[in-house]
Amino acid sequence: MSLQIQMLGTGSAFSKLYYNTSALIRTTDATILIDCGPTVPKSLSEIAIELDQIDGIFISHIHADHIGGLEEVAFRLFYQYNRKRLTLYVTEALAGVLWENSLKGGLYNPEDGFHQLQDYFELVFLQERVPYQLSPELTIEIVPTLHVAQKLNYSIFINHRTFYSADLQFNKDFLLNEVAHTRNCHTIFHDCQLSGPGYVHTTLEELLTLPEDIQKLIYLMHYDDHMTEFIGQTGPMTFIHKHEIIKISD
Numbered sequence: 001m002s003l004q005i006q007m008l009g010t011g012s013a014f015s016k017l018y019y020n021t022s023a024l025i026r027t028t029d030a031t032i033l034i035d036c037g038p039t040v041p042k043s044l045s046e047i048a049i050e051l052d053q054i055d056g057i058f059i060s061h062i063h064a065d066h067i068g069g070l071e072e073v074a075f076r077l078f079y080q081y082n083r084k085r086l087t088l089y090v091t092e093a094l095a096g097v098l099w100e101n102s103l104k105g106g107l108y109n110p111e112d113g114f115h116q117l118q119d120y121f122e123l124v125f126l127q128e129r130v131p132y133q134l135s136p137e138l139t140i141e142i143v144p145t146l147h148v149a150q151k152l153n154y155s156i157f158i159n160h161r162t163f164y165s166a167d168l169q170f171n172k173d174f175l176l177n178e179v180a181h182t183r184n185c186h187t188i189f190h191d192c193q194l195s196g197p198g199y200v201h202t203t204l205e206e207l208l209t210l211p212e213d214i215q216k217l218i219y220l221m222h223y224d225d226h227m228t229e230f231i232g233q234t235g236p237m238t239f240i241h242k243h244e245i246i247k248i249s250d
């Protein structure tokens with residue numbers, strides 16, 4: 001079984017250098033996008049991936065750096081790609097706020113029959129902590145994680161043993177007991193704020209308190225533009241870069 005994670009961007013919400021954190025999950029039979037910030041269409045074009053080569057999009061939460069490219073994707077699927085409808089993998093609750101609190105502003109067009117999110121995307125509602133086999137080689141499972149209080153936020157297990165964090169506040173117990181121990185993950189993609197108090201993110205300082213054998217599994221993403229100042233200061237953790245491909249064999 002072959003699984004590849006290719007980063008489309010690895011920067012923080014305010015990064016001007018590294019693009020919004022987002023990734024493609026690629027297997028021989030499926031290509032799924034994780035999050036879709038404003039830089040995603042440009043990043044896809046840089047690696048010559050057309051929107052109609054993507055089978056579906058998973059959305060972790062509705063901050064703009066994770067969804068700000070969806071309006072462009074929706075319009076282009078309709079107008080440039082002959083009304084193709086990609087699948088959106090979301091919880092039902094997230095689909096509601098995604099439309100009402102964000103996308104409706106640009107996409108609502110009742111005169112032409114666009115009333116709701118379903119008019120642009122095929123919606124597949126995920127339940128928390130239920131594995132979904134999206135294709136013979138790809139299973140995903142979402143778990144609720146804490147980012148901003150009262151804000152829906154989901155991280156994702158890919159083929160059971162790869163963990164990809166949404167933006168999240170450090171949760172050592174979860175990383176030690178669930179990600180590393182119970183699920184025996186061999187690969188972890190984790191958001192990382194390099195300096196200052198994290199507030200709504202996990203800081204490098206916090207990740208460095210994890211046991212070394214867990215740090216060895218971690219690729220750091222969602223980092224600020226002064227990343228290069230921290231090279232060599234991340235213990236065994238590795239900064240991952242735009243368009244880098246991690247090959248995962250299970």
Ligand SMILES: O=c1ccn([C@@H]2O[C@@H]3COP(=O)(O)O[C@H]3[C@H]2O)c(=O)[nH]1
Nearest residue numbers: 012013014063064065148167199200
């Ligand atoms: O309660 C809050 C809400 C937001 N913010 C900032 O706004 C950014 C929004 O995108 P992000 O989630 O990638 O990162 C967030 C932070 O940088 C914050 O510091 N505290």
Ligand SMILES: [Zn+2]
Nearest residue numbers: 013063065167
């Ligand atoms: Zn973010």
Ligand SMILES: [Zn+2]
Nearest residue numbers: 061063147167
């Ligand atoms: Zn966020």
